[in-house]
Amino acid sequence: MAQPSSKVNGVDNTFRRKWDRDEYLERARKREEEEDGNFKAKAKVPAVQRKPLKHRDYEVDLVSRLGKTQVVTPVAPLSQQAGYYCSVCECVVKDSANYLDHINGKKHQRALGMSMRVERASLEQVQQRFESLKKRKVVSSFTEQDLDDRILKQQQEEEERKRQRRERKKEKKKEKALEEDLDDCDQDVAAMMGFGGFGSSKK
Structure with a gap:
């Protein structure tokens, strides 16, 4: 094996890069100027303005499909x-x-x-809201009377429905009693005449 010589002339074996400070200072200055120009251009374009949150103007439907079955296909x-x-x-x-x-x-x-x-409410908006709530409270006192009238009306209608149901039941009982009487008469007549019956399926 050959031994390397301990003396090497003219070869840079440190692998360190030499930096030209002036050149890189100039590059950094240009980059900063470009970034400032881009930032100013972006600043001129207004950002997307979104509206503040507001109340829903529709009712969320969670119960319309409750208890229903549905065939689900992957396509x-x-x-x-x-x-x-x-x-x-x-x-x-x-x-x-x-x-x-x-x-x-x-x-x-x-x-x-x-x-x-x-949205942050102003003093005038809060005062208007209070006024509208006061007016609603005054109006609601009239609606309480209306509510009582409606409840009374519903109770009367319910009583009427119950009465009609009772009458229908009574009529059905009367009809049943008449049919039973007729069946008894038919059986007596059939027995007198010597028949076993007139062939009706009713007993």
Whole structure:
């Protein structure tokens, strides 16, 4: 084996890179200028403004399909599969609790164009709300009387229905008694004439 010479002239074996500080300072300055220009351009474009959260203007239907059976096929469209279908997000949720979580969640609200922030009410809005609630309370005192009238009317209708049912039962009992009397007469006549019966299936 040949032994390496201990003296090597003119070879850089340190593998260290030499940096030109001026060149890299110039590159960093250019990059910062470009980033500042891009940031200013982005700042000019307004961010997406979403509306604040608001009350639902529809009733959530959770019970219309309760207790019903449905044939589920794997090739059926999403809207006809088992569970609750969200037409906004185009997904199916398997139970009502998860469906409520979904429609109150961030993804669904964003799809509707709303942020998860609530609009801050001003003093005038709060005062108007109090006024409307006071007016509703005054109006509700009139509706209590209406409610009593409606309850009374329902009770009268229920009593009328019960009376009609009792009369129908009485009429059915009378008809049954007449039929039994006729059957008894038929049997007596048949016995007098020597027949076993007139062939009726009634006993």
